[in-house]
Amino acid sequence: MIFLKLFLVFLELGAVSFGGGYGMISLLREQVLAHGWMTEESFMNMLAVSESTPGPIAVNMATFVGSSQGGFFGSFCATLGVVLPAFIIMLIIVSLIRNFINLPPVQGALGGIRPCVVALICGTALIMGLRAVFGVSAGDFVLDFDLRALGIIAFVAAFAFACKRFAKKKPSPIILIVISAGLGILLY
Amino acid sequence: MKEKRPLAALFFTMLKIGLFTFGGGYAMLALLENEFVEKKAWVTKDEFLDMTALAESTPGPIAINSATYIGYKKGGVPGSALATLGVCIPSFVIIFVISLFFDEFLRFELVARAFRGVQACVVYLIAAAGIKLLKSSVKDVFSAVIFAITLILCVCFSLFSVSFSSVFFILISGAAGYAAWLIRRRSSSEKEAEK
Numbered sequence: 001m002i003f004l005k006l007f008l009v010f011l012e013l014g015a016v017s018f019g020g021g022y023g024m025i026s027l028l029r030e031q032v033l034a035h036g037w038m039t040e041e042s043f044m045n046m047l048a049v050s051e052s053t054p055g056p057i058a059v060n061m062a063t064f065v066g067s068s069q070g071g072f073f074g075s076f077c078a079t080l081g082v083v084l085p086a087f088i089i090m091l092i093i094v095s096l097i098r099n100f101i102n103l104p105p106v107q108g109a110l111g112g113i114r115p116c117v118v119a120l121i122c123g124t125a126l127i128m129g130l131r132a133v134f135g136v137s138a139g140d141f142v143l144d145f146d147l148r149a150l151g152i153i154a155f156v157a158a159f160a161f162a163c164k165r166f167a168k169k170k171p172s173p174i175i176l177i178v179i180s181a182g183l184g185i186l187l188y
Numbered sequence: 189m190k191e192k193r194p195l196a197a198l199f200f201t202m203l204k205i206g207l208f209t210f211g212g213g214y215a216m217l218a219l220l221e222n223e224f225v226e227k228k229a230w231v232t233k234d235e236f237l238d239m240t241a242l243a244e245s246t247p248g249p250i251a252i253n254s255a256t257y258i259g260y261k262k263g264g265v266p267g268s269a270l271a272t273l274g275v276c277i278p279s280f281v282i283i284f285v286i287s288l289f290f291d292e293f294l295r296f297e298l299v300a301r302a303f304r305g306v307q308a309c310v311v312y313l314i315a316a317a318g319i320k321l322l323k324s325s326v327k328d329v330f331s332a333v334i335f336a337i338t339l340i341l342c343v344c345f346s347l348f349s350v351s352f353s354s355v356f357f358i359l360i361s362g363a364a365g366y367a368a369w370l371i372r373r374r375s376s377s378e379k380e381a382e383k
Contacts, residue, residue: 149308
């Protein structure tokens, strides 16, 4: 029953991921690979599309994964799943327990969760980077060095740094994605 | 500002924001402030800051948390449902249409090459988001320790294909944060007792 599966997987993602769409990437990657819903390449393509289209990244990812597995109804189930926990939790907090988040024990727990989420985001970037540049993946240590991927990452990082430094403005992800697409056509 | 149909205005404003923000929930906060604090004055500036803190510390997409909050302020439970629906619909429609044609699209050799470049860029985008959050949220020894342990373990587990869900990292870190609070409270009450 793929629809129920999609709904439950995304319900779990929506309920336990902190830090919005980016905080969801590490969990989503685990689930998508474990269920065999996508390959690592198609997962990265899906991320690129989700980041360069408008709207919440989490909703974009849910719709995309849902559609790839179960068509229209699949994307509906996945999106409903990812939205529902945030909606219900926020509704309870705003209507009943306004000061819940400010309670010292809750702040204490969040003080542990925040750095953990940041580490998961950085860790995911590191794992994906190792894979893109060195061809390293789980349990497979045959090096397949890809200088072009490293070059594209370095170029995009340098461009973003230059924009921040000289134009005092962070470039939008879309510009960076367009540049890297052009580099991809040139190099591969 | 007086409106005849506040719920309709709420829905269409959220629809507009869902359609025109790129970069997810964090980018959306600026647009939400512009619409609901400055233009419509439905939410005060302080309340908006409160809402931002809440949205960042509750689970789920930040855009959904914010839409639910603002919707509830304006129109109770129906308001929050309409606001959430409004912010989701553009994403859902656009991505669904793209996903229908995406595989066909990738068969073009030029497009496939472009996406190999884009995959490298995605690594940078995630890393940049992580580093930005790192600067704002890892400020003391405790958070630095949690950060370092989680980072090392999650990369090692992934490389050696140990199956360990990220959910456990989040739950354990939450428990560690709670324990640290208990210890801080006990030591400060002991100090007061000594006085």
